[in-house]
Each structure stands twice: as C-alpha cells, then as structure tokens.
Amino acid sequence: DIQVTQFPSSLSASVGDRVNITCRASQAISSYLNWYQQQPGKAPELLIYGASTLRNGIPSRFSGTKSGTTFTLTITSLQFEDFATYYCQQGYTSSLYTFGQGTRLDIK
Amino acid sequence: QVQLQESGPRLVKPSETLFLTCSVSDDSLRGYYWTWVRQSAGKGLEWIGRIYINGASNYNPSMKSRLTMSVDASKKEFSLTLTSVTAADSAVYYCARDREDSFGQLDYWGHGVLVSVSS
Numbered sequence: 001d002i003q004v005t006q007f008p009s010s011l012s013a014s015v016g017d018r019v020n021i022t023c024r025a026s027q028a029i030s031s032y033l034n035w036y037q038q039q040p041g042k043a044p045e046l047l048i049y050g051a052s053t054l055r056n057g058i059p060s061r062f063s064g065t066k067s068g069t070t071f072t073l074t075i076t077s078l079q080f081e082d083f084a085t086y087y088c089q090q091g092y093t094s095s096l097y098t099f100g101q102g103t104r105l106d107i108k
Numbered sequence: 109q110v111q112l113q114e115s116g117p118r119l120v121k122p123s124e125t126l127f128l129t130c131s132v133s134d135d136s137l138r139g140y141y142w143t144w145v146r147q148s149a150g151k152g153l154e155w156i157g158r159i160y161i162n163g164a165s166n167y168n169p170s171m172k173s174r175l176t177m178s179v180d181a182s183k184k185e186f187s188l189t190l191t192s193v194t195a196a197d198s199a200v201y202y203c204a205r206d207r208e209d210s211f212g213q214l215d216y217w218g219h220g221v222l223v224s225v226s227s
Contacts, residue, residue, distance in 0.1 A: 034213040036153075043202055043220050044145075044153065049213035087153055091212015095166045097143075097155040 002026055004033075004090050006100025012108040018076045021103045023088035025069040032092035033071045035064055038085045038102075047086075048073065075105075083107050110136050112203050112218035120197075120225050126190040130203030130218055137161055137179065141206035142186045143214055144177070146199040154199075158206050159186055198225045 003026040013019050023033060031051040036044040046055050048064040051071055061076045075082055088100040111133035120126050130142065144156040157167035159177040167175045171190065179186040190197060200222050204214035 032211045034211060043217040046213055046215050050211040089214070094208055094212060096168060097212060099153040099155065102152045
C-alpha cells in the first residue's frame with residue numbers, strides 16, 4: 001500500500017503569513033496527489049489536484065508543487081478563512097486511495 | 109454544480125448492519141466512480157471504497173469482508189452496506205464523486221451523515 005506522510009500535524013501562523021504543508025509518498029505516484037481544506041463541521045473541499053492544478057474558484061494564494069515523491073501546499077498571505085485543517089490524498093492506486101494525517105492550521 | 113446528499117440511520121446497534129444512501133443531483137452518475145469516505149470524531153479521513161455505474165468496485169481491505177456497495181442509476185443514487193458494526197465504525201460518513209479519469213481527486217462531496225454505533 002502507498003503511505004502518505006503529512007507534516008506538520010499542526011501549525012500556528014498569523015494573517016498575512018506564508019505557510020507550507022508537506023506530504024511525502026512512500027513510493028512514486030507521479031502527480032496523483034490532491035489537496036483538500038476542511039473547515040470544522042464541514043465536508044472537505046478540493047483545492048488542488050494533480051499536485052499543482054488549482055481548482056476553479058480557489059484563490060491563487062494557494063499553490064502546489066512536486067519534487068520527486070514530496071509534495072508541498074503553499075498558502076501565501078494567509079487570510080482569516082484559511083485557518084482550517086488540510087489533507088493530502090494520493091489517487092495513484094485506484095484500488096486504495098489514502099489520505100495524509102492532516103495539518104491543523106491555527107491562528108497564532 | 110453536482111450536489112450529493114447522504115441519508116441513513118444516525119444510530120446503529122453493535123453487530124448490526126449500517127446502510128447508507130447517497131443521492132446525486134443530476135444524471136452525472138454515468139461516467140464516474142462514486143466514493144465513500146469516513147471520519148471518526150477528531151480523526152482524519154479514511155477512504156472506504158468506490159463504485160462505478162456498471163457495478164465495478166474497489167474496497168478498503170480493512171473493511172472489505174464487511175462491505176458492499178451498489179448503484180442505482182434510475183434512482184440517481186448509490187449505497188453502502190457495512191455489516192457487523194462496532195463502536196469503531198462510529199463516524200461521519202461522506203459520499204463524493206471520484207475523478208478517476210483525472211488524478212483521483214474527489215471533487216464534489218456530500219455534507220456528511222454522523223453515524224453512532226451504540227446499544
């Protein structure tokens with residue numbers, strides 16, 4: 001099974017900051033890595049798919065990059081509504097998708 | 109804009125069977141895989157499995173022996189059946205559309221239904 005290790009598990013930042021969240025896959029998954037944002041009590045929302053493609057309607061302060069089996073979600077100029085939990089998900093093995101452990105982003 | 113809505117019992121007794129249904133807003137059942145994901149209280153997301161319009165399915169090996177999914181295109185819905193439930197199956201259950209034709213992203217989600225397993 002492909003494991004996806006996400007870190008950090010939690011992060012504190014201020015409005016206007018830039019933050020990075022990382023996921024590392026246990027083996028090569030090409031660009032089959034997706035990012036989600038989950039607000040408390042809500043369903044996850046797709047932000048980025050294919051490692052770096054921003055979903056329509058998602059602000060451009062969100063971006064995704066890939067380097068080998070390491071994937072990074074960057075949020076520049078944090079806004080109040082960005083404080084949430086973020087998950088990565090590998091879609092490479094269609095018989096068993098796996099999610100990262102999640103990163104909780106709090107206001108400092 | 110695709111809309112999904114989960115429905116089913118909020119309380120199930122241990123050892124009994126959980127049955128959930130996801131209704132899809134339009135005719136988009138065809139051409140996509142449809143997925144179930146769950147989230148235990150305060151925990152992360154767990155992929156349960158998925159089903160295609162022709163009945164082809166993939167299940168999480170950790171639940172495979174207890175799990176069945178089905179789809180009914182005429183009713184625009186798909187379903188999950190989980191047998192022999194325990195307290196560990198208490199969670200919010202989400203249904204979602206799976207873009208297996210792209211990068212496996214889950215692009216539309218239901219609001220989720222909270223299921224508790226308790227006697």
